[in-house]
Amino acid sequence: MAKVERYLRQTFANHSIRVVGRPKKTDSAEVYIGEEFVGVLFVDDEDGDRSFNFTMAILDTDLED
Secondary structure: HHHHHHHHHHHHHOOOOEEEEEOOOOOHHHHEEEEEEEEEEEOOOOOHEEEEEOOOOOOHHOOOO
């Protein structure tokens, strides 16, 4: 997960991004910016090709000014 964390930090130019393992789960991690939870990162090892899928929900209340 450290490699994915470095990738996200570089891609989004934000060193506050943290990837934190989930208790009792080995196929996913939580993504935070600072202390705020922003989404879940899933590992996909299908057919020996590893990829990572990031899922982030945006609520209507998050869009209000």
